[in-house]
Amino acid sequence: MTTNPFPRRAIAVALAAAAVLAACGGGDDDSASTTETPTTRATTTTEATTTTEATTTTTTIPTTTTAPPTFPLTGVPAGNALAALRPSIVVKIDNHRDARPQAGLNQADIVYEEIVEGITRFFTIFQSTDAAPVGPIRSARTQDVDLLNQLNRPLFVWSGGNRNVVNAIGNANAISMAHGQGPGFFRDRRGRRVATEHTLFNEGTSTIYSRLDPSQGTPPAFFSYRPAGTPSTGQPVTSINLGMDGVPVTWTWDPTGKTWVRNEYGEVHMDNAGTPVNTPNVLVQFVNYRPSPADRRSPEAVTVGEGDAWIFSDGKLTFARWSRPDPSRPAVFTDAGGKQVLLSPGRTWIELAEAGVTPVGYA
DSSP states (O other), rough: OOOOOOOOOHHHHHHHOOOHTTTOOOOOOOOOOEEEOOEEEEEEEEESEEEEEEEOOEEEEOOOOOOOOTTTTTOOOSTTTTTTGGGGGGEEEOSSSGGOOOSSTTSEEEEEEEOOSSSSEEEEEEEOOOOBBBOOOOOOOHHHHHHHHHHHSSSSOOOOOOOOHHHHHTTSSSSEETTTTSEEEEEOOTTTTTTTGGGEEEOOOOHHGGGGOOOOOOOOOOEEEEOOOOOOOOEEEEEEEEEEEEEEEEEEEEETTTEEEEEEEEOOOOOTTSSSSSSEEEEEEEEEEEEEEEOOOOOEEEEEEEEEEEHHHHHHEEEEEEEEEOTSSSSSSOOTOBBBBOSSSSSSEEEEEEESSEEEOOO
């Protein structure tokens, strides 16, 4: 079991600090101080007058600065160092037509889009930014276990599942908070949410964090990011097209906002605040799917191993490979030269496309 890298009190302080996001990160730039030896003059008179003048010496103390802490899942500077240490939350969000508009997609640090049974669901990870509410919340799948195991024991919010899935999630390195196991769950039947399975929400991440456990730790960094002012590399691209097992998805590059804007089912995908779903980075990770041991009708993404990836960042495409030999660590994405691909600081969507099956294109 993973141990907690910082004490319980530090976690509590981190959560309180994150709630207000008070700016205190970064080192202070102390002005360089100058020490000057006063000029002295001594005069001795014999037959002639001799004057001796001391040399003036100036000593400059070097200025040192400390880089501000960054959030591990976005690479964005954290206004508060302790806020960057808090554990992550995972919420399983519905992507049925009747579930839209969803809440929390534009606040999640990382979103995995998984293929389930003829549709997709979102494995949404929160750490740097709070969201209220979040949902609609749906059931888990066995493919969630390996995704949970890389996050250093996150809080996992879901609506339940069949007995085999429940047992599998119980063995994951996560703190389960299924419907009925924690505070803040409620039903919202407005709009297209007629069927009960599309109506479950939670009040938000602040409520979920009330279930914090001392066994939890900070999630590891998932990606490397371009330093400010560093030009991006790759092939210029304006759109990405995927057929995610019945869900047609398009991402369109917005050069003004420096984000990819999501479209599904032929229309802009809007969140509950009326904002288009968007992200600075889209990773298409080609994985194999196999029948789930909990239910052979349910596909299970294989996210431990290696494979190809297309990485879209800053309006450009880089062909890459992903490698994840250790289930407790996230995948590493490298280019043709073996170097880790650098992303734009900010949020990232990972499309778990089925290798050799999912149609993927770009323009």
